[in-house]
Amino acid sequence: MSNAVSALNHASYQGFALVEEMGLQGMITLRGDFADATFQKAVKDVCGQDIPGQREVTVADGKGVAWMSPDELLVLVPYSDSASAAMDLAEALKGTHALAANVSDARVVIRVKGENAREVIAKIAPVDLSVASFQPGQIRRTRLAQVAAAFWMSGEDEFTIVAFRSVADYVFNLLKTSAIKGSEVGYL
Amino acid sequence: MLILECPYCGVAAEETELAAGGEAHLTRFGPGSSDDDFETYMFMRENPKGVNFERWRHANGCGKWFHAARCTMTLEVFGTYSAQTYEPPADLIKAIKKKRPDWPGYGAHK
Known part of the structure; x- marks a missing residue:
């Protein structure tokens, strides 16, 4: 049998939040x-x-x-x-x-983890991510910049993002850019 | 910024999450219909100044089509409703009439 690998093979990036591809799901x-x-x-x-x-x-x-x-x-x-x-x-x-x-095999799963994880997502999605309106247990299908995606909070300060595998690289780089150290907004 | 509430997933979705689908409640004339009917269905649109009924799709979301009533002049949104209907719900029409007494009413042009 062939050896299945995920789109980005556990790539990760540590900005003001940790962005990591979760492997096969x-x-x-x-x-x-x-x-x-x-x-x-x-x-x-x-x-x-x-x-x-x-x-x-x-x-x-x-x-x-x-x-x-x-x-x-x-x-x-x-x-x-x-x-x-x-x-x-x-x-x-x-x-x-x-x-x-x-x-x-048609999807990629990426996790964003850290105190300011909300901000990483809020910069690139048209969604109110304040504590008052988005909580663990809720899922939101929306877009991340130019591509469709869904995300939910898999814990306090932790988001799980699901997107199409064909745009895995785009989504990962997008999250990476959004999480660059020094670019914290400090609003959420 | 246009914000419409998707009646299927309850999300207050902003414009970039939606895809516009043109005028709502068209009567389809397909194969076998007269040329005049087909032309009306294919090309003739109301394009009113004021209250307008439109189709929208929550494209970057639940993917469902729905209807919206809004004003083409002020961009005020009167309401959104399910796609499983041939005409706007009565209570919505009543609410619009109250806000726009001069509006001739749904289907007045037909």
């Missing part, structure tokens, strides 16, 4: 009817979580699920399990109007 795009009991059970079985509410994300022990739109979820599983998890989902949802696609 299993990800499944799942679409269907959230109100359907079969769908709810399939989600629970694959990642151990209930369907999250609007713009919410729950992750525990390397597994999780994120709300992407009223009919789309992003299921997170360990990379090695992603192919079988996608097949299990497809099997469980057979006969219902649903879709499960393994997109693990």
